[in-house]
Amino acid sequence: MLVRGLLVVMSLLACKGEPKRSYCEALCDWAVGCAEADRDIDADAELAACLDATRASDPSCAKAEEGTIDPASAKLLSPCVTAIDDKAAAGECEPFTGTAQQVLTGTVPAACVTQAQDAVQTFEVAQSSTVESGAELCQRFADTICQRAEECILGDFGGEIPTAVTDQLGTPFDRCVEALAPVFTNDCISNDLYKAEQNVTDVNTARQAARDCLVDFAEVPCGDLLDQGSLPPQCAASQSSPDDLAAIGSAVVQIGLDYAEYAQ
8 A cells, every 4th residue: 555655646746747837827917017017006915816816717727837737738828828928028008907998808818819718717807806996096096196295295395394394284195185085085985986897888987087187197287286276187087077176176275275384
């Protein structure tokens, strides 16, 4: 019995080859890399979640990573992984962070058709596990406005706000985030204003406008933001009504006034 057991173990070891980069690893590196280029994320946590989800979708990934994939499958896997890595290296992120149309019509490289029908399903799992949720976008929208407001206020103070001022008012960013919560962020999250699209015929205009609004927000003139509460034109459709946009602007203007009193 001992000899037979040893033979079984030796046979298994003999069949085990070198671990290979799996379809799941390639997809998740691509997806997370795109997400990281698009916004601030916890890349390690995002990658772990993506790998868990895609590995559950495609058991063959584990075989590749363990080195137990059969030679024929390994040969078919290699060009697929290379094609994905090439797209990632070229910064082709449309299937993950592009427009709603680009994301919803995005698919695997042609070289991955060898991975059978599971390939498309696993690709969609990678998309869904790394997409920015509506709640995340709501918070990012508020945070981005507040980051710009803080930069502008810091400029009024010559780059450094006295401790006596922050002791009394807090930082401009924190004060702004707190001010936007009741006039925007809370309702945005609870109403799922920026819900991610599920099909190409039902584009969430507010979500797409919010994403467009944030692209170059760091370039918004301080006078427009702090003095007028004016957001760029592409931000207009990010809200349910013009009144909502005006409420955001008014809140930011008030933040600026709170600190302007001490900057004189």
